[in-house]
Amino acid sequence: MDKPVMRVSFAECPCCDGELYVTVTTGDGVFHSMKDNPRLQQDAKGYFMKCRHCSKRVALKPVPGPLATLALDDHQNCDELTPM
Numbered sequence: 020m021d022k023p024v025m026r027v028s029f030a031e032c033p034c035c036d037g038e039l040y041v042t043v044t045t046g047d048g049v050f051h052s053m054k055d056n057p058r059l060q061q062d063a064k065g066y067f068m069k070c071r072h073c074s075k076r077v078a079l080k081p082v083p084g085p086l087a088t089l090a091l092d093d094h095q096n097c098d099e100l101t102p103m
């Protein structure tokens with residue numbers, strides 16, 4: 020029973036329902052972002068990723084707690100294109 024538990028989470032783009040990013044959390048609480056995820060970017064409004072399907076700016080918010088992880092923001096503006 021000492022096997023580390025690995026949890027894989029998929030986040031869907033709130034604008035197009037495409038797969039936005041994949042995260043893996045291992046038993047020791049380490050959070051891993053998968054290599055082929057969109058790059059996490061930051062601007063004056065906070066963290067975001069550019070959806071690779073619809074190119075929209077998807078807002079993310081840090082989740083407080085021992086795991087340094089991110090979640091989709093409750094408020095998404097799907098009319099907003101990423102600046103680049």
Ligand SMILES: [Zn+2]
Nearest residue numbers: 032035070073
């Ligand atoms: Zn999308």
